[in-house]
Amino acid sequence: MIKKTIDVTALGELLIDFTEYGVSDQGNLTFEANPGGAPCNVLSMLAGLGKKVAFLGKVGDDMFGRILKDAICEQGIDGDGLSMDPEIHTTLAFVHKLENGDRDFSFYRKPGADMSLAPEDLLEEKIRQARIFHFGSLSLTDEPVRSAHHRAMEIAEEAGCIRSFDPNLREPLWDSLDRAKEEIAWGLAHCDVLKISDNEIQWFTGEEDFDAGIAALKEAYPQIKLICLSKGAEGSTAYCGGHKVTVMPFLNENTVETTGAGDTFCACVLNYVLEHGLTELSPENLKDMLTFANAAASIVTTRKGALRVMPAKEEVEALIAERA
Secondary structure (H helix, E strand, O other), rough: OOOOEEEEEEEOOOEEEEEEEOOOOOOOEEEEEEEEEEHHHHHHHHHHHOOOOEEEEEEOOOHHHHHHHHHHHHHEEEEEEEEEEEOOOEEEEEEEEEEOEEEEEEOOOOOOHHHOOOOHOOEEEEEEEEEEEEEEHHHHHOOOOHHHHHHHHHHHHOOOOOOEEEEEHHHHHHOHHHHHHHHHHHHOOOEEEEEEEEHHHHHHHOOHHHHHHHHHHHHHHHOOOEEEOOOOHHEEEEEEEEEEEOOOOOOOOOOOOOOOOOHHHHHHHHHHHHHHHOOOOOOHHHHHHHHHHHHHHHOOOOOOOOOOOOOOOHHOOOHHHOOO
């Protein structure tokens, strides 16, 4: 019997999100360098909720890589599995907020250090010791990180980990959307918990109706026990054990950007799974889970960045009480 000493281990990208920060005295657009990357954003929120978490990934042995290593350790994330590449630079993302509130990403990742994670770089015990193994699709875009991820999944399944997947589709990082669909299908076939957004399910299934899209996923991937659909201003819906529960969002007039909102939501879902399991979740359980996750996601949209500004449990509970 493998001793489970880690709540969640995540594999994937750790990068710098350059978010808009206004205009300089010279009239130039300025950016703030925020530590980011979906898997570590998830882990940061979980660490703040008192969970033991670990990360597996690679950054460049450069200024940004060292900033990121310090940042995850500062947030209570076990960084023993973070490798430093002496030749390839840390991946960078520039985030531009559009007038409709959506975001446009420009990535500097051709290549980026996160893509160079190889199977031999994996600290395998961090996977075996985890209760949940969490991943996204950015670790499936290129080699050798794709092979590293396939090896990590073999270990996770041998060790009996709950597998959690957030596709987190970023179109500019794929050679083609057909290739993206193939790899995301692999991820869907290897997860027990799925967090997926409204635009992702419509793209993947071709169904405009969300329930029809979920039904298609359930038929194709019957092993998925919990599906959480995030819908932005329309809230979120959980599908589990024949139950469907929808909770409306905590809309916030102080929203500045949505970076990290989905990751915060995902972390709260995983936290609930850690505390309540995946079997026999009642509609009331699902409502409680989504309410907390929606509230936490709302709070993080009022802050720039994500990894370093995740809300505390008390803040989330206060918002829920305020809107009750």
